[in-house]
Amino acid sequence: xxxxxxxxxxxxxxxxxxxxxxxxxxxxxxxxxxxxxxxxxxxxxxxxxxxxxxxxxxxxxxxxxxxxxxxxxxxxxxxxxxxxxxxxxxxxxxxxxxxxxxxxxxxxxxxxxxxxxxxxxxxxxxxxxxxxxxxxxxxxxxxxxxxxxxxxxxxxxxxxxxxxxxxxxxxxxxxxxxxxxxxxxxxxxxxxxxxxxxxxxxxxxxxxxxxxxxxxxxxxxxxxxxxxxxxxxxxxx
Numbered sequence: 001x002x003x004x005x006x007x008x009x010x011x012x013x014x015x016x017x018x019x020x021x022x023x024x025x026x027x028x029x030x031x032x033x034x035x036x037x038x039x040x041x042x043x044x045x046x047x048x049x050x051x052x053x054x055x056x057x058x059x060x061x062x063x064x065x066x067x068x069x070x071x072x073x074x075x076x077x078x079x080x081x082x083x084x085x086x087x088x089x090x091x092x093x094x095x096x097x098x099x100x101x102x103x104x105x106x107x108x109x110x111x112x113x114x115x116x117x118x119x120x121x122x123x124x125x126x127x128x129x130x131x132x133x134x135x136x137x138x139x140x141x142x143x144x145x146x147x148x149x150x151x152x153x154x155x156x157x158x159x160x161x162x163x164x165x166x167x168x169x170x171x172x173x174x175x176x177x178x179x180x181x182x183x184x185x186x187x188x189x190x191x192x193x194x195x196x197x198x199x200x201x202x203x204x205x206x207x208x209x210x211x212x213x214x215x216x217x218x219x220x221x222x223x224x225x226x227x228x229x230x231x232x233x234x235x236x237x
Contacts, residue, residue, distance in 0.1 A: 053077040090219035127192030146187035164210035
């Protein structure tokens, strides 16, 4: 096969010297594979197979679980730290949990690649994650439809709550829910405007949580802990 651009999403030990890995690839989406010998001391592949490092890979196998053959670096790793690192771990966990194996998702791959660059810059993190989340929802046919539950246009003066089971919006009482004006801007593709950050996050989270079910994301828990620790440090100062 032609070497595939890829990134590592998750890795865990397998037997004595191997690892079970989850990759996102350009043409084949999420790929589960055994990386043989990668845990062995002195293995060149061990240093290459790291989160946020661009790779070229090939594999063999007719079953869902593949066997990696080629594993090469195709560039430098994105250097993420602190909040940026937790955002990267969130992106990896989200794709691992929700992408079906071997579903081609080239747009998700493109937005993931762009997000890794953006996560190094605090001002760009929120917009990059929302774009990635939206591309994932679109790949799963679960993206919001910006209409009310009667398939009517949203009123910019009204407020709404999202109904994930319908992928549409229900009007709600004044002072509660998301502004129709903000939702119409999101519908027009304006996902990175700073003033829309809160409503964009509320909307994508509501859509994704329905797919994720009751098991929480570990990366979200780590982010909450980081925020709580920072608040505690500010109070001490």
